Amino acid sequence: TSPHVLGLPAAVARIADLVGEARAAAALPSSIGLDQLSVYVAGADLPVEVEALSNAVAALGLAVESTVDNDLFALLRAGTPDPDAVGVVCGAGINAVGRRADGATSRFPALGQLSGDWGGGHHLAALALYHACRAEDGRGPSTALTDAVRRHFDRPTVEAVSIAFHLGELPAARLDELCEVLFVVAAAGDEVASRVVRRMADEIEALVRVAATRLGLLDRPYTVVLGGGVLTARHPQLHDDVVARLARMSPAASLTVLSTPPVAGAALLALDALHDGACPPAVETAVRSALPLP
Template sequence: MEQLAGVLAIDAGNSKTDVALVAADGTLLGTARGGGFAPQLDGPRAAVDGLAPLVAAAAAAAGLPADRPLAAQLQGCLANADLPVEEQALEAELADRGWALQTAVANDTFGLLRAGTDGPRGVAVVCGAGINCVGLLPDGRTARFPALGALTGDWGGGGGLATAAMWHATRAEDGRGPATGLAPAIAARFGLPSATALAEALHLGELGRERLHEVVPVLFDCARDGDPTARRLVDRQAEEIALLAEVAMRRLGLLDEPTPVVLGGGVLAAGQPLLLENLHQRLRRIAPLAEPRIVTAPPVLGAALLGLDRLAAPTTAHARLRTAYERLAVATAA
């Protein structure tokens, strides 16, 4: 076993973090998974401290000693690294750990883009716990958004959809809003008498806040069954995703060119027909030559591919790594 991997890849998201050690030839050496990554709440140092056990676990799985640099290149694709200053702070913290000879950090949406393309050209929209979009050209030009939530005009993602569904459901129950099937469906999903009871349980800490995301599949079920309120929310989510892609493509001059539009994150990867059909119709009107594609591979694949890019690895290395994750997905499904 070689004593220095090619890439230490870290994909740190809102809800989970994946770490992978990859040889320079694309062989997947070891992986580890842990919880979410919140430097905006914990601070860069504490957030990166939280990655240390995962890095150690991946090193153990790869049979590499953890008391020395593990890889030639560390590539982090990190959620909540939305501004350049945040990327720089996290890159400095990661470099200070000495886990790799070189360190680079990018927002996690760039990892999604790389996972869904063969080169540095295209647009990616992630709609998972939150929502974000990036675009990239081979000359290095990018299109980005602050992605700081409602403060910077963002709407949707799992958190936004769940909150909106609860807003309509509870208003329907207390008379401030029209009736909607969301109210009884949400109550039934949690075995509670009402959606308002769910709001109270979340507020009092009787249920963990992470369970709010369980409202999202209920929303899509209600939309599929024809509930007007649920359908409007799905339509708005498709509109928001399409708008992000449109603006990014316009900034980069890609609206009239064949352009990969990579779509990922839990809400999009779930493959909800109502959302995807609506979105594809909008993209056809906005950019007829756009090439939408759903990525369901673990986002850490994109971080690892970016790391291999930085090592100028051959295309065979990229192909080997993609195959490894495809096999891993099949084994997990079985």
């Protein structure tokens, strides 16, 4: 339902459809209204975007109260009930948010390179191809990525891989497969690939440091939640580095890797709103059990 992908009208229409599907699945009579609608979507990054989406969702009249925000807040709630927390997502892209018990939040514009972002699955995959190309033609240092990329796409050279993507012979979406190739090559000891993985750890550390510092949490107990496919995969070279860095930076913090999907966090946030900020523990357990991470 990202407005960046669908446009605002289509995104809001899709949200209305999803609410209708949920009501039908729950066999909820049309005479019964909803008290709370909590919507957390990708693309709700800037305050102006959150406001526009909030107004559009409220105008649907689907519930007495509606809450709209970035999907990372749902990920954060799915990861921990701790009111003092920082969440980092590294999936297709990368982003982070923080929250404090008094309601204060910290967030980033998350506009890609336009806002200084580095990393995420798309970026890592592109870097794997970048370094493989430069090693093959002599512009960059030798790396095992060259043979790994060529073999992965069954092409005679990395140049042939690049040309196949350019001409559409290889679907653009397949480039993302190189993210996993990068981690495999790095784990085998390749320095070029390992340098990229270390740079990814740098970025995750920086996001947590900035978010926690803004909220005055850096030297206090708080929870760090790691989510998104790149981080939930727990690639040892990245995961162990991040764990060690965060332990040095914030010794009082605890770390968890997401085991419940963000949609469960959205449900829990709605239930929090209906129960004075704290979903009953038995209900939270039921929600988490019903919605395991795929």
